[in-house]
Amino acid sequence: MSIVKMKLATVHAGADQFQDVLKRCVSCAQFHPEPAAHLINDENGGKALQDENVYNEYLNQLKNIGHSVGFEMKAGPVSRSYEEAEIEAFIKEVNEQFALIADTHELMTLTDNDEIALEKVRSYGFEAMHECQYISFGMGRLPAESFKKLSLIEKKNFVVEELHKSGQYVWILYATSNTFVKEVRKCMESLFIEEIPIPRIDGKKILEQYKEKLTEVYSYCAYTSEIRKLYRYVVQVQDDYQLAGFVPEKSADQFVRLFDGLNVRVDLAEPETAPQLVPPTMLHNAWLFRPFEMFVEMYGLPNYHDLDPTPFVAVTFCLLFGIMFGDLGQGALL
Known part of the structure; x- marks a missing residue:
C-alpha cells in the first residue's frame, strides 16, 4: 500500500546508436521519458533534436488513400526500411492509380446484390469488355416479371446471361453487336432495366497488386513515427546522445538488460539527484x-x-x- 519507488535512468549513446536505443525504448512500457527541455542547462550545454515528424504526414496520406478505395490500413511487423524519397515516390504512384478507382466508386452506388453480380462479370475482365471493337456489353437488374418476358421476344439480336437473382430482381449481363446496340438498349429500357455501369478498370485487381506493399510501407511509417515522437526526449551533448526517464525500481535491472548488445551506457540514480524532475506516480x-x-x-x-x-x-x-x-x-x- 504505497507509491512505487522509481529510479532515474539515463542512457548514453553515440550518433550511430541512439536510433537503436529509441527503437528498444518504444517497446518498454515501464519507461517514462523526460522531455529534453527539462534536462538542458548551462552546465551541460546540450541541445534538443529536431523532432519534425514527416512520417506522421505519410501515415495520414496512406490512410486517405486506403479510405478512398475501401482498404483499411493496419500496421504489422516491419519487414524492411524505406528512404523518404522512396516512400514519397510510392505514395505518388498509388495516388495516381487509386484516383481512377476512387472516381469509379463515386459514380457507382451499389447494393450487396449488385456487388455479387459484378463479381461474376469481373471474371470476363472489365478492360477486355470495353476494348471489344464489334461487341457491346450491358449489365443491369430486371424486375423478375420482366426477365420472364425475355424468352417471349421473337427477334433476339442479343444474348443474355443470368448473374444473380433475388425475390424481386434478376441481374443480367447482355451482349450485342454494335449494329443493334441502340435497338437492344431500347428493348431493355422497355422491360424497365436498371442499368449498372460496367467499370472501365478493375479496382479490386489494382488494389490486390498494391495491398502487400501498402501494408509494408504503412507499417514502417507507423513504427518510425513512434520513434520520431521520442526525439523530443533526446539531449545531444557534443557526440553524446542522452535519453533520461524514470523506471520502477523493481524493473531497473530489466531496463538495463534491454540494451544488451549495444555500445551504450545506462546510469541509474535516485530521483533526488535531479530535483528539477518530478517522478511519475504509480x-x-x-x-x-x-x-x-x-x-x-x-x-x-x-x-x-x-x-x-x-x-x-x-x-x-x-x-x-x-x-x-x-x-x-x-x-x-x-
Missing part, C-alpha cells in the same frame, strides 16, 4: 484496496513524495455509501 496496493485506485486516479494522483490515500479512500467510500443507502444487508456487512 500506485501499488493489495488486492483488497486495488479496485479503489480508480477513484484516486480519477480525482488526481498524489505527488511522488506524498502518501498513497487509497486505503483511506477504500474505508471511507464504503462507510459513506453504506450510510447513504441505509440498507440493512449492507449495514450488517459493514
Whole structure:
C-alpha cells in the first residue's frame, strides 16, 4: 500500500546508436521519458533534436488513400526500411492509380446484390469488355416479371446471361453487336432495366497488386513515427546522445538488460539527484484496496513524495455509501 519507488535512468549513446536505443525504448512500457527541455542547462550545454515528424504526414496520406478505395490500413511487423524519397515516390504512384478507382466508386452506388453480380462479370475482365471493337456489353437488374418476358421476344439480336437473382430482381449481363446496340438498349429500357455501369478498370485487381506493399510501407511509417515522437526526449551533448526517464525500481535491472548488445551506457540514480524532475506516480496496493485506485486516479494522483490515500479512500467510500443507502444487508456487512 504505497507509491512505487522509481529510479532515474539515463542512457548514453553515440550518433550511430541512439536510433537503436529509441527503437528498444518504444517497446518498454515501464519507461517514462523526460522531455529534453527539462534536462538542458548551462552546465551541460546540450541541445534538443529536431523532432519534425514527416512520417506522421505519410501515415495520414496512406490512410486517405486506403479510405478512398475501401482498404483499411493496419500496421504489422516491419519487414524492411524505406528512404523518404522512396516512400514519397510510392505514395505518388498509388495516388495516381487509386484516383481512377476512387472516381469509379463515386459514380457507382451499389447494393450487396449488385456487388455479387459484378463479381461474376469481373471474371470476363472489365478492360477486355470495353476494348471489344464489334461487341457491346450491358449489365443491369430486371424486375423478375420482366426477365420472364425475355424468352417471349421473337427477334433476339442479343444474348443474355443470368448473374444473380433475388425475390424481386434478376441481374443480367447482355451482349450485342454494335449494329443493334441502340435497338437492344431500347428493348431493355422497355422491360424497365436498371442499368449498372460496367467499370472501365478493375479496382479490386489494382488494389490486390498494391495491398502487400501498402501494408509494408504503412507499417514502417507507423513504427518510425513512434520513434520520431521520442526525439523530443533526446539531449545531444557534443557526440553524446542522452535519453533520461524514470523506471520502477523493481524493473531497473530489466531496463538495463534491454540494451544488451549495444555500445551504450545506462546510469541509474535516485530521483533526488535531479530535483528539477518530478517522478511519475504509480500506485501499488493489495488486492483488497486495488479496485479503489480508480477513484484516486480519477480525482488526481498524489505527488511522488506524498502518501498513497487509497486505503483511506477504500474505508471511507464504503462507510459513506453504506450510510447513504441505509440498507440493512449492507449495514450488517459493514
